[in-house]
Amino acid sequence: xxxxxxxxxxxxxxILLVGILSLMTFFPAILRAxxxxxxRTIGGGLALMKIEELRRDDDLNxxxxxxxxxxxxxTPAITFPHEPRLAYRFSGVTALYTAxxxxxxxxxxxxGIARVIIQESxxxxxxxxxxxxxxFQ
Numbered sequence: 001x002x003x004x005x006x007x008x009x010x011x012x013x014x015i016l017l018v019g020i021l022s023l024m025t026f027f028p029a030i031l032r033a034x035x036x037x038x039x040r041t042i043g044g045g046l047a048l049m050k051i052e053e054l055r056r057d058d059d060l061n062x063x064x065x066x067x068x069x070x071x072x073x074x075t076p077a078i079t080f081p082h083e084p085r086l087a088y089r090f091s092g093v094t095a096l097y098t099a100x101x102x103x104x105x106x107x108x109x110x111x112g113i114a115r116v117i118i119q120e121s122x123x124x125x126x127x128x129x130x131x132x133x134x135x136f137q
Contacts, residue, residue, distance in 0.1 A: 040131045043086050043118035047134040050088055050116050054136070065137075068092060068114040077128070079121040087121040087128065090114070096133040113137075 058064040069092045077087035097109040113135045120128035
C-alpha cells in the first residue's frame with residue numbers, strides 16, 4: 001500500500017516539533033552569548049583607549065598610575081559617553097579573580113597592579129556584570 005497512515009504522519013510531525021522546540025530553547029542563550037561577546041570586544045578596545053589616555057596623562061603627572069596601583073577597592077563605575085552599555089573602573093586589586101583560588105604562580109590576583117575594569121553600565125543593567133579586567137604598568 002503506497003500511502004502513509006494518519007498515525008505515521010502524526011509521529012513524523014511530533015518528532016519534527018520536538019526538534020524545532022529544542023532548538024528554540026537554545027536561541028535566547030545564543031543571543032545572550034552573542035551580546036556578551038560583542039560587549040567584551042567593544043570593551044577591550046575602550047579599555048586600551050583608557051590605558052593609553054592614562055599613560056599620556058601620566059607623562060604630565062607621574063603620580064596618576066601610581067595612585068591607581070595603590071587603590072584597595074575599585075573606583076565607582078563611569079559610563080563611556082560613546083558606548084552607554086559599558087562602564088569602566090580603576091583599581092589596584094582584582095575585581096575578577098579570587099585570591100587563593102588561582103595558581104600561586106599566577107599573577108592575575110596580585111595587588112598593587114594598575115587595572116582598568118570593564119563592566120556593563122549600571123544604566124544598562126540593574127546588576128551589571130564585570131566583562132574583563134586589563135592590567136597595565
